[in-house]
Amino acid sequence: MKKLLIALLGFAHVVIGQPEQKFIKEENVTRVIKTLTADEMMGRSASRPEHIDKAAAFIASEFKSIGLKPLDGLTGFRQEFKKDMIAPQSLEVTINGQKIPAENALLVTEATELNLTRGAGVIVIPYDTAIKNTRQFLLSKAFNLTRDTATAFVLVAPEFKENFKELKGYFGKRFTSGRRTNKIFVLGVTSVLSYSVKATQKIERITMANVAGVIPGKTKPEEFVVFSGHYDHIGIRPAVAGDSIANGADDDASGTTAVIELARYFKNVKNNQRTLIFVAFTAEEIGGFGSKYFSEQLNPDKVMAMFNIEMIGKPSKWGQNFAFITGYERSDFGEILQKNLAATKFEFKPDPYPQQNLFYRSDNATLARLGVPAHTISTDEIDIDKFYHTVDDEVETLDMKNITSTIRAIALSSKSIVSGKDTPKRIDKATVR
Numbered sequence: 001m002k003k004l005l006i007a008l009l010g011f012a013h014v015v016i017g018q019p020e021q022k023f024i025k026e027e028n029v030t031r032v033i034k035t036l037t038a039d040e041m042m043g044r045s046a047s048r049p050e051h052i053d054k055a056a057a058f059i060a061s062e063f064k065s066i067g068l069k070p071l072d073g074l075t076g077f078r079q080e081f082k083k084d085m086i087a088p089q090s091l092e093v094t095i096n097g098q099k100i101p102a103e104n105a106l107l108v109t110e111a112t113e114l115n116l117t118r119g120a121g122v123i124v125i126p127y128d129t130a131i132k133n134t135r136q137f138l139l140s141k142a143f144n145l146t147r148d149t150a151t152a153f154v155l156v157a158p159e160f161k162e163n164f165k166e167l168k169g170y171f172g173k174r175f176t177s178g179r180r181t182n183k184i185f186v187l188g189v190t191s192v193l194s195y196s197v198k199a200t201q202k203i204e205r206i207t208m209a210n211v212a213g214v215i216p217g218k219t220k221p222e223e224f225v226v227f228s229g230h231y232d233h234i235g236i237r238p239a240v241a242g243d244s245i246a247n248g249a250d251d252d253a254s255g256t257t258a259v260i261e262l263a264r265y266f267k268n269v270k271n272n273q274r275t276l277i278f279v280a281f282t283a284e285e286i287g288g289f290g291s292k293y294f295s296e297q298l299n300p301d302k303v304m305a306m307f308n309i310e311m312i313g314k315p316s317k318w319g320q321n322f323a324f325i326t327g328y329e330r331s332d333f334g335e336i337l338q339k340n341l342a343a344t345k346f347e348f349k350p351d352p353y354p355q356q357n358l359f360y361r362s363d364n365a366t367l368a369r370l371g372v373p374a375h376t377i378s379t380d381e382i383d384i385d386k387f388y389h390t391v392d393d394e395v396e397t398l399d400m401k402n403i404t405s406t407i408r409a410i411a412l413s414s415k416s417i418v419s420g421k422d423t424p425k426r427i428d429k430a431t432v433r
């Protein structure tokens with residue numbers, strides 16, 4: 001009797017998806033995403049705490065009202081860490097008695113002070129008419145040079161003038177990498193007989209925070225399932241038609257909203273056997289520092305699966321009721337999800353844009369490198385999405401129905417993983433670069 005009853009209930013559940021309909025509501029989705037994308041969130045740049053902390057506080061308040069618990073060892077939902085930024089202050093370069101104009105000099109170092117009159121080597125980057133892509137040529141040469149520790153002038157041929165400007169942009173205010181190098185890039189100088197380099201830089205320590213909450217597992221508390229999305233975006237940009245705030249509605253307020261609504265759902269259905277961790281990552285857009293820090297605070301072997309959610313705001317290339325999974329072939333995560341959706345009209349497909357390298361372009365890759373079956377779920381037509389990383393990625397361009405139905409599908413698709421019945425195969429670390 002009992003068995004049959006459970007089977008019947010199970011059947012009804014899958015077809016109708018009642019708890020998903022009941023606890024994942026379009027009105028909540030709309031409220032959360034509108035809050036995250038409001039102009040007062042200032043584009044949620046992870047390197048501007050005074051901007052992004054508003055979004056973090058909002059996500060934490062949702063987690064609190066839902067009734068999540070903080071991560072082990074923390075008293076609140078903020079999982080904080082520090083990053084150092086280098087801010088160049090002054091640079092004076094004189095070569096062969098001539099002062100080099102500021103626009104023609106670039107110093108790459110992590111020292112706060114540099115005073116150089118001897119001992120530097122000289123490297124030349126000449127121009128050759130055979131170079132097809134001067135931009136790529138100069139940038140890759142320069143980035144390779146900053147990996148070696150030698151102190152040297154890098155004399156860049158004047159033909160690279162435009163690319164030099166861009167290079168200077170890359171090495172403006174930036175995060176420290178821990179690399180010891182002193183490279184003085186100079187445009188349009190052909191020999192170095194005598195010189196002096198004087199520079200000062202400031203180190204600014206920035207506090208960043210993931211926002212994470214937990215629903216402990218009933219019978220398998222030491223087995224974790226992670227639901228994640230990144231709440232940071234690209235901040236303030238050059239204005240387009242008077243608008244300079246990149247609100248990042250699809251990227252990735254949509255995924256962050258999914259994380260919040262999934263937390264609400266699982267807290268209501270109250271049947272997770274494994275421990276569920278809901279995390280909104282910071283600093284995805286500027287180097288993935290948030291997921292990196294998160295992955296270092298737990299034992300990755302305990303993470304059974306990671307559902308990372310990115311850009312589910314607009315219907316997929318196949319229309320509504322479809323989403324895709326990056327790195328589909330790397331584990332059986334996608335097959336398990338699809339099996340749980342078999343009785344519905346929703347379908348998860350393999351990533352149709354392999355040339356876009358999406359598997360590596362979000363926070364799932366950090367955990368995949370540790371062997372976790374960590375995949376990103378998305379609906380975005382990334383190859384033709386004209387709003388991607390522009391100030392026009394606004395909430396008005398999103399389809400709330402698509403977001404809601406995708407979140408419901410994710411909830412249902414995770415069922416056998418959350419219950420501990422299915423465990424996806426580990427990703428082969430050796431194949432993740």
Ligand SMILES: [Zn+2]
Pocket residue numbers: 230251252284310311
């Ligand atoms: Zn994103």
